[in-house]
Amino acid sequence: MEKNLSNFKKGEKGYISEINVDEIPLKLLEMGCLPGNFIELIQIAPFGDPYYFNINDSHVAIRKETAKEIIVTLETTI
């Protein structure tokens, strides 16, 4: 199942399936925010923004508006 990253809940994880390259800073790509890589939402800051992720073993916080540009295939829970 695909889901927009900005709708993630704490603890949800999956693999990045699509990113909007024009809206995503290069720095984030370099930290591993690339199609195919693992991503997990670790924490949402109080007041609902920013989001704190583990992306490809990098721990990074980004704002919700950037998260909107990323689509993730949820890891199917067995």
Added chain:
Amino acid sequence: MSKSTIKVALIGNPNVGKTSVFNQLTGLNQQVGNYPGITVEKKQGASKLSDNVKAKIIDLPGTYSLNASSIDENVVIELLLNKKDEDFPDVAVVVTEVENLKRNLLLFTQIKDLEIPTILVINMADRMSLKGIEFDLPILERELKTKIALVSSRKKTGISELKSLILNYESLSTEPCLNASVIDPDYFNNLRRAFPNQLLYKLWLVITQDVNFLNLERNEIKNSFTKSHSDLKRLQQKETIKRYQFINDTLKIGQKIDASKATDLRAKLDRVLTHKVFGYLIFFGILMLIFQSIFDWSKIPMDFIDETFTSLSAYTKNHLPAGEFTNLLSEGIIPGISGIVIFIPQIAFLFLFISILEESGYMSRVVFLMDKIMRRFGLSGKSIVPLISGTACAIPAIMSARNIENWKERLITILVTPFTTCSARLPVYAILISLIIPEERVFGFLSLQGLTLMLLYLIGFGMAVLSATLLNYFLKLNCKSYFVIEMPSYKVPMFKNVALNVIEKTKAFVTGAGKIILALSIILWFLGSHGPTNNFKNADAIVLQELELSQNIASIEPELIENKISSYKLEHSYIGILGKAIEPAIRPLGYDWKIGIAVVSSFAAREVFVGTLATIYNVGNHSDEEVTIKNRMAAEINPVTGEKIFNFASGISLLLFYAFAMQCMSTIAIVKKETNSWKWPLIQFVFMSGFAYLTALIAYQILK
């Protein structure tokens, strides 16, 4: 060995402990300066490799990749692309760390593409067992075409291995570890054909980056090989994917992770430190601790410094032969130096806390917690760092705004940071508060003076936030907003790193501000002890004559006569004439011409205020007793009304003026450099100082 000095560049991502490795290699053998023309810090050090070979090590600014997004990162590329630079390294040492090796290797593969001999340092090796990580070093060395040093700068292991690798740098491979040009073969083949003598990756960096590049005509490349911004970014994405594929494949065979062994301290600490209630409580607790240390703990060493210098000044005056030079020393230079030295305790405490917060990884959590709140005022979560460091000094604070990605947020941060109460305001506040606020306690334990100081800090922060809101509303800048911050793992700060950082920052502040203060106090002393007219030269005779006319001179104490003469002299000195000239402008604020002089000279730097008054009063006071500056101020009386000069109304008016006015030349200079125009520092100066004048005026007129 062919060389007696090997040039080494330390390169690495932020938060990998690069500076710890640098400190281990160089010990205390390091210098900090600036790159010419820009305010990026340049750290260099020497390291002894063998009996007759040493290394000159440059600690380059931390960067995530060779795609620069700030002037700090530009420094790295400009050095590595310019073979003619005197600092161009013989060998590059790329520092990575155990837990983030995958991401850290991205930069490594880029450096390898530059065909510079490269050593890979895997730092924080002491955390391997904690995280259940193991490496197959021979495989990694083969795949990455390099030599690896497994280092723990905390446990001090692996440094000698690293030194011997540096010593034998000539045997290192300079072959790239992957071929990234496969992402668009046609494009890169054409590029290669057009510039057969240039390194392909170098060309690619010149096309994609906005850096100074000396030996290549960038226009020539740009014209024939230009692509749209969006196309370039797509290629950069492809390139990054390609590099990660290589890194993933390499780590699959060269690294073993046993996740079951990993203990996750990070998750536990994060849960508490970024909690919606406890997170803020802890943050404000830490802020209170910081302010407590500035208000309270540094008071003891500061009082000690104050008294020492006062007695030193008296001692010089009593024991050196009388004359111009003795006067310059005891009335100009010693009080001037005292005004600088007295800051050291506060500055040191502030930098101590800030570097502990950054070293431990906690600062990123504060940024994360505060981002949403700060954005409401047009700031970024990252503005928290400048705003907190601003309580030490606005100059490093404004420089630390560099890692705010969004230009508008960064600009607003730069413009409002000088409102935060920097340590230069503290001595002004401290002395004024002790003069006008009674030494009483409310509810038996809260000191009234302490509360006033606290209130002034809050006013400063409040004004910063308020003007940020205004700027956010009026500034019409359309900036693509983005925000990326790494959340590093928690670490116990290393003593050596923190200590070196505190010493270095304090030293920079003292020498930087010190020069201005010292120069000003000498100038002020001269202006105060010399005058253009005969009134000044014949002061003794004139005063005596006046006194004789009015009353029986024998009944007046000699000390009083002495005082009358010196204040008459001061009034007719250069500084007195200058002060009288500006008096009409400052009288409505409740200041006399002596305060006026102090306020005007404070526009060089605020801390000059106390020193100036000290110099002025010292000049006007020839008794040999030790009188502290505070007693002198308290004794100042308006000759017309007979009231105290430093009363409640004029005191509050002064406090407000110093809280808001832009009185720091160095800050103006740094704002000019960081914003690259005179427009912003000028607006800042006019707005802040105008606002200061207005509030001081209103306060005095209401309270008097």
